Amino acid sequence: MNGTIMDKDSLLHVLRKHAMHTSCLKFVEGACDVTEVGDGNMNHVFRVAHKQDSTSSVIVKAAPPYIKCLGPDYPLTVHRCTIEYRALQKFHEIIPGYSPQPYLLIYDMSMFVMEDLSEGYVILQAELIRGKLHLAAVRNIAVFMARVHSATGHRSPNSELLTSFSNPDMVSLTEQYIFTRPFLKDDPTNHSSEPIKAILHLVHDDRELQSIVGKFKRLFLEKQESLVHGDLHSGSILVRPTDGGVKVIDAEFAYIGPSALDLGLLLASYVFSYSAHKEKGNDGGDMTFCELLCQAIHLTGETYTAHLTSQENATLHFSQLMPEVAGFAGCELIRRIIGAAHVADVEGCPAAEERALRAGIWLLKNNNTVTSTTAFLRCLQS
Ligand SMILES: Nc1ncnc2c1ncn2[C@@H]1O[C@H](COP(=O)(O)OP(=O)(O)OP(=O)(O)O)[C@@H](O)[C@H]1O
Ligand SMILES: [Mg+2]
Incomplete structure (x- = not known):
């Protein structure tokens, strides 16, 4: 090879x-x-x-x-x-x-x-940066997640799926770059903008936060719930602006893990976009687009719940999933601001970076209270 x-x-x-x-x-x-x-x-x-x-x-x-x-x-x-x-x-x-x-x-x-999807499709992240979002695309992504998670979810691990999607090296990469290195004060792979450096203590000197991150790291490594994409941020989704058609790409991190990981990374992408559009510009930001992003977060939850097929009580299942979604979204929001790999949405705008970082910290510390998308959105008021 x-x-x-x-x-x-x-x-x-x-x-x-x-x-x-x-x-x-x-x-x-x-x-x-x-x-x-x-x-x-x-x-x-x-x-x-x-x-x-x-x-x-x-x-x-x-x-x-x-x-x-x-x-x-x-x-x-x-x-x-x-x-x-x-x-x-x-x-x-x-x-x-x-x-x-x-x-x-x-x-x-x-x-x-x-x-080849070059004709007609664009990366969702690029659309979000331009302030464009088709709610049909939001719905399609949620349907995709619900169907994949439902079809591969199981109470006891399915050995065929576990073997096919045994992906220890990529899991270890995520473990390092989402759940470990960003939370170590002197890790050489971390970097952040000067204004963010001044508030790094909010992450590095908070023992309670560190212990919550440890809990989500264990969940990421140990919960074998369904086939998850494993890297479902807005850069892994192609959308067709004309009708909101969706194609999910870049599945090299796929493994059998917690369903909430995909939801958490996706919702974090909407939070990055919200942070950017709220802080950029000089007139209080683009509030209409920010409202659309909040609608997208609600719609994701509603659509995901409606398309779960393997749960007896989908609404209850979703409310139990949300604290995990909050935890994973929190880790993703923090690592993209202070870790090795950043996101273009907020880069170059320290106020947007700080907003996203604080949202991540809030989601981790309050994950227990996040049982709905309404509760999730409180991270934007932090
Ligand atoms: N099927 C496809 N049709 C059209 N363009 C595609 C397709 N797959 C990938 N691309 C283009 O190539 C880019 C890189 O693809 P992909 O994200 O899969 O690569 P990668 O090297 O794994 O990236 P990353 O560093 O994000 O892991 C995409 O952002 C997209 O622009
Ligand atoms: Mg990739």
């Missing part, structure tokens, strides 16, 4: 070897354009399109045996590629059309081929 293919000719050569047996790749036998489209940190993402007929195209995602943006000194399992391919297959089986169709896993090259 290598997955380190960089040059376009080698990539085409690999694809042509598989073209005969895979109908979606037939077109690569002709002249093709290959462009690296991925702006991600971890992998190479290429678009391969027929020169004359650009509607014949695929996306190839290749996993080098290290973190792409850091280089070979930072090794990372190539198994993430197989996990992502399997997750996309599973998503399609459960709820077709809500993620790119996976076409082919080329195991020995640690790459896979999938449906």
Whole structure:
């Protein structure tokens, strides 16, 4: 296995070897354009399109045996590629059309081929930054989560799912970068803006907060509830602005874990956007868009509850899930402000960063009281 293919000719050569047996790749036998489209940190993402007929195209995602943006000194399992391919297959089986169709896993090259969504779809995070959000997209994301969690949820672990989605290296990466390093005062991977440095004590010197984070770290590592996407922030979701169609991508962190993780990361994305739009500009922020984001948080809860199929009492189940959602959202909000990986929504706006950080702290400290989306939204008043 290598997955380190960089040059376009080698990539085409690999694809042509598989073209005969895979109908979606037939077109690569002709002249093709290959462009690296991925702006991600971890992998190479290429678009391969027929020169004359650009509607014949695929996306190839290749996993080098290290973190792409850091280089070979930072090794990372190539198994993430197989996990992502399997997750996309599973998503399609459960709820077709809500993620790119996976076409082919080329195991020995640690790459896979999938449906090209470049036409018509944009990253949700980019839309949120522009102050655009289609409520149909919000609904679709919640339906996707509820259906995947319901279909794979179980009271006792299902051994086949546990084996297919055993993803210890990626789980350990999340454990380190969401639940551990951001909360260590002197961790060298942490960084924050100067105004945030002045209030880091709110996180690093609060023992109660640290112990609550420890509880959510254990929940993340130990609760085997359902297949979760594992990285469901607004950068992992493509939306079609015309009608709010949704395609969930980037499933390399998928594993059997707590359902609340996906909900928590998603709601944290809405909170980042709220923080940015509330603080940016000079006229008290874009309150209409902030109201829309609050509506999105309520709608996520309502839709998720309505589409749960495996719970006898979905409303009760959701209210029991919400404290966990609050805890995971809290960890995500904090780590994106003071940890290694930040979010574009609030970067460069210290007031928005502080608002998001304080919301995260509030969610962790008050997680027990958060049994509804109304209670969740109190984090925005903190
Ligand atoms: N099926 C697809 N169709 C069109 N564009 C896609 C598709 N999959 C990925 N992309 C584009 O490539 C980008 C990177 O993809 P992805 O997030 O899967 O890569 P990654 O390297 O795992 O990123 P990250 O650093 O966020 O983990 C996406 O933001 C999107 O712009
Ligand atoms: Mg990724």
